[in-house]
Structure formats: C-alpha cells, structure tokens
Amino acid sequence: MTPDGRTLYVATAGADRVSVIRTDTGTLTHSVPVGGGPTPPWPSPRTADTSTSPT
Known part of the structure; x- marks a missing residue:
C-alpha cells in the first residue's frame, strides 16, 4: 500500500x-x-515499512 x-x-x-x-x-x-511468481511482502516487526521477506 502506498x-x-x-x-x-x-x-x-x-x-x-x-x-x-x-x-x-x-x-x-x-x-x-x-513473471516468476511474485512474492507478497511481509511486514517488518522493526518498522512500519514492508520488506520482501520475513524478518
């Protein structure tokens, strides 16, 4: 989300x-x-931002 x-x-x-x-x-x-199956972002517990993998 923006x-x-x-x-x-x-x-x-x-x-x-x-x-x-x-x-x-x-x-x-x-x-x-x-292409190649996009991966949903995972919320980062350290920030309000998202990243591409769980942290």
Whole structure:
C-alpha cells in the first residue's frame, strides 16, 4: 500500500502479476506482468515499512 493509502499493490503468484488497486473505489487500475511468481511482502516487526521477506 502506498503511504497515502490510495493505492494497493497485490502480488498474484498464480498469474505472475502484480495488481494495482485504487482503495477508494476498489477498482483494478493496472495489472503488471512480473513473471516468476511474485512474492507478497511481509511486514517488518522493526518498522512500519514492508520488506520482501520475513524478518
């Protein structure tokens, strides 16, 4: 999710895509091919940010 909460990025491993969704409407705005099975980010217990692997 973007810092302003307006955009959500969803890793769709089965489709090898990242979906971009507007949170105010729930509308899919983009579907980005990434190949190789994207991995959802894991929240880091040390910060409010996310990383690509559990810490």
